[in-house]
Amino acid sequence: MSAETDLIKLYSRRILALAADMPHAxxxxxxxxxxxxRAPLCGSTVTVDLDVDAGRITRFGQDVKACALGQASAALMGQNILGRTLAEIEAARDTLKAMLKDNGPPPAAPFKGYEVLKPARxxxxxHASIMLALEATAQAMTEAQQADCA
Structure with missing residues (x-):
């Protein structure tokens, strides 16, 4: 496969559609x-704002300045983010990382759809841009829960 064909496959219509229709943007x-x-290599950034009640996300917002892959990843996460727990976010983050680095399976429900990013392996x-949204969300949840306990 040529480099141009690989790039076209990487930026599929589905990835571009996800990037264009980001929930909670x-x-x-x-x-x-x-x-x-921030992903140091490419400069992509994701800012996540959230509220947590009883260990679950009740309000969520994100500002994503990333390539289409990072945007698609943030969109997939945002589709089902409300009501999620820290454990669910961390599991999705760790599974996505394994999918990209170790040829593992994509995250399961409630974070389904990440298989579209398999060509990015x-x-x-x-990879760092793709991981940003889940990493920022996990950190924000940890901080919100610590503040709620203080």
């Missing part, structure tokens, strides 16, 4: 926690 006013993560320089 706005910052929240007065969130319990706000975390900004070959592009290690894009």
């Amino acid at each position: 706005r910052r929240l006013a007065a969130p319990m926690a706000s975390v900004k993560k 070959e592009y290690r320089n894009r």
Whole structure:
């Protein structure tokens, strides 16, 4: 396969559609926690705002400045983020990382759909951008829960 064909496969219509229709694509006013993560290699950034009650996300907003792959990943996460627990976020994050690095399976429900990003396995320089949304969300949940306990 040529490099051009690989790139076209990588940026499939599904990935571009996800990137164009991102759920919760706005910052929240007065969130319990706000975390900004940056991928040093490519400069992608994701800022996550959220509120947590009884260990579950009740409000969520995200500002994503990333390539289409990072945007698609954030969109997939955002589709079912409300009501999720830290354990669910961490499981999805760890499974996605294993999918990209170790040829593992994609995250399962409630975070289904990540199989669309399987072609990105070959592009290690894009992995950090793909991981940003879940990493920022896990950190924000941890911070919100710590603040709630204080």
